[in-house]
Amino acid sequence: MLRCRDIPDLATDYLEGSQPWFRRAGMMFHLAYCSACRAYMDQLAKTRRLLANGRLPAPDPETERRLVMAAKLPD
Numbered sequence: 001m002l003r004c005r006d007i008p009d010l011a012t013d014y015l016e017g018s019q020p021w022f023r024r025a026g027m028m029f030h031l032a033y034c035s036a037c038r039a040y041m042d043q044l045a046k047t048r049r050l051l052a053n054g055r056l057p058a059p060d061p062e063t064e065r066r067l068v069m070a071a072k073l074p075d
């Protein structure tokens with residue numbers, strides 16, 4: 001039986017349909033009862049669609065500032 005911590009490692013193969021049937025069935029079973037992982041998978045699928053379409057919206061200025069600050073290495 002899959003646990004929540006297993007889902008991220010399997011998510012891409014699940015979305016691409018490249019898993020063996022028994023693994024896909026395990027994912028479907030887990031997603032049927034786990035709303036947190038359903039939300040994770042929905043967000044991942046949405047992000048992949050936006051990236052594939054080249055339509056990822058630009059971040060607002062405050063989010064961009066936070067991203068830049070987070071990416072800076074300590075001196």
Ligand SMILES: [Zn+2]
Nearest residue numbers: 003004034037
């Ligand atoms: Zn879960």
